[in-house]
Amino acid sequence: xxxxxxxxxxxxxxxxxxxxxxxxxxxxxxxxxxxxxxxxxxxxxxxxxxxxxxxxxxxxxxxxxxxxxxxxxxxxxxxxxxxxxxxxxxxxxxxxxxxxxxxxxxxxxxxxxxxxxxxxxxxxxxxxxxxxxxxxxxxxxxxxxxxxxxxxxxxxxxxxxxxxxxxxxxxxxxxxxxxxxxxxxxxxxxxxxxxxxxxxxxxxxxxxxxxxxxxxxxxxxxxxxxxxxxxxxxxxxxxxxxxxxxxxxxxxxxxxxxxxxxxxxxxxxxxxxxxxxxxxxxxxxxxxxxxxxxxxxxxx
Numbered sequence: 168x169x170x171x172x173x174x175x176x177x178x179x180x181x182x183x184x185x186x187x188x189x190x191x192x193x194x195x196x197x198x199x200x201x202x203x204x205x206x207x208x209x210x211x212x213x214x215x216x217x218x219x220x221x222x223x224x225x226x227x228x229x230x231x232x233x234x235x236x237x238x239x240x241x242x243x244x245x246x247x248x249x250x251x252x253x254x255x256x257x258x259x260x261x262x263x264x265x266x267x268x269x270x271x272x273x274x275x276x277x278x279x280x281x282x283x284x285x286x287x288x289x290x291x292x293x294x295x296x297x298x299x300x301x302x303x304x305x306x307x308x309x310x311x312x313x314x315x316x317x318x319x320x321x322x323x324x325x326x327x328x329x330x331x332x333x334x335x336x337x338x339x340x341x342x343x344x345x346x347x348x349x350x351x352x353x354x355x356x357x358x359x360x361x362x363x364x365x366x367x368x369x370x371x372x373x374x375x376x377x378x379x380x381x382x383x384x385x386x387x388x389x390x391x392x393x394x395x396x397x398x399x400x401x402x403x404x405x406x407x408x409x410x411x412x413x414x415x416x417x418x419x420x421x422x423x424x425x426x427x428x429x430x431x432x433x434x435x436x437x438x439x440x441x442x443x444x445x446x447x448x449x450x451x452x453x454x455x456x457x458x459x460x461x462x463x464x465x466x467x
Contacts, residue, residue, distance in 0.1 A: 169454045189221040196225075208234050210259050210291050217285040218317035219254055230256045232347040232413065232433070236378065237261055237351070239415070239447040245269040245350035248343045248370075250303050250363055253280060253319060256286040257353055262293040265350075270295060272343050276302035276333040277321055299344060303356070304347035305365035322357035322385070339365030349374045358385030363397045371403045376443060381426055386414050405436030408451070415449040453462075 192198045198214025205212050205223050207230065214220050222229045241247065241264035251257045252273035262271045275281045278410060288296050297330040302310060302323065303378060311330030313321045324330030343349065352374045354360055360379060364371070371377075377400060381393045397407055401422050408417035409424070409432065417435055426432040437443045437451070444451045 185225040189225040190304060192224070193221040197448055201235075204290070207256060208260070210263065211289045212254060212256070212259070212291055213283065213290060213383070213409070215254060215286075216320075217254060217258070217280065217283065218315075219319045222319075224257075233257055234260050236410075236447075237353075238264050239449065240376065240443070241265055241269075241351060242446065246346050247271045247349060247351045247353070248338075248346075248374075249273040250338070250358070251275070251354045251355040252284055252298065253355075255284045257285065257355075258296060258298075259287065259291050259293065261351065262288075262296050263291070265278055265295075266296055269345070271297070271299045272341070272346075274341075275304050276300065276335075277314070278331070278333070280321070281312075299336075299341065301334045301336050303338050303341070303363045303366065304359065305362040306328050306335070306337060306338065308335050309333065310335050311405060317364070320357065322388070323359050332423065338363060339367055339369045341370075343367075343370050347373055350376065352377045352379075352380040356380075357384065358388050360396050361386070361389070361391055361399065364396065364403075368403070371400075377405060378433060379436065380431050380433055382431035383425065385431070391424055394422055397424060400436040403436075406453070408435040410435070415447070416447060417443075417451045419452055 185268045190216060193216050194204045198220065199216050203214040205214050205220065207223050212220065214224060233256065237260045241261055243266045245265040246269060247261040247265060249261065249271065252275040258271060258273045265271065275284050275298065278300060280346050285298055288298065302312065309332050311324040312333045313324045313330050315321050352378060354363060356363055381396060383392055386392050401407060409420050411418050440451050440453050
């Protein structure tokens with residue numbers, strides 16, 4: 168984005184002054200330098216020099232839908248695995264929801280972002296979170312990872328010239344494999360989702376719900392499309408759904424689904440529909456195999 172385009176984007180933003188100040192603070196590392204904090208929902212994070220922190224500063228509604236789902240779904244004592252944890256927005260929401268009797272395991276491959284994640288976890292006094300500085304893939308080894316200021320867009324890089332070296336571990340070889348009952352697996356790895364699922368077939372057997380991002384443009388960087396991810400989850404025993412806008416309602420999709428979202432869309436793999444509806448109090452439209460039915464639980 169050139170300077171003229173960036174300036175236009177700031178001036179036409181819903182909160183132009185906050186957007187401008189966020190850009191200045193983030194790019195000059197002032198937040199990190201002075202220990203500035205940002206209030207996000209019911210917790211705080213440090214204003215580290217990342218695009219996601221700048222977004223949270225300029226727009227208080229950033230991450231609203233993720234937070235709403237996570238806090239509606241998770242209960243005291245649940246186990247959670249977060250792959251692609253970034254600076255910790257979903258990790259912190261999950262950890263606060265499951266409480267001290269729950270367990271959260273988080274993976275973030277970028278070493279600098281990983282350090283920010285640990286600082287945000289410590290800031291919120293979350294001692295029941297385990298964090299690992301590695302990527303998750305289909306086989307062990309090393310890969311290269313991009314290093315952008317827009318940290319939410321960092322991903323496995325196509326070559327050594329465009330990234331930093333990070334370790335890669337299959338999910339089935341991590342601490343997540345030791346958990347018998349994982350309530351939620353959150354998956355956001357900017358196009359590497361297929362490989363994460365291929366390396367986590369055994370772990371998936373113990374997962375109740377997968378909350379995952381799809382983006383055909385991201386998937387295309389690795390030579391595949393959305394249906395390949397959906398087929399893997401369907402084959403692992405999950406019913407597949409998309410959210411009906413911002414409503415607390417899930418609509419069924421099949422393996423051929425292609426998102427109409429301009430950039431990305433978060434989808435749901437649900438193993439037991441009734442359990443999901445009871446937990447969230449959301450409406451879940453279930454096509455089943457033979458009949459069409461609607462599982463409705465009134466919203467609070």
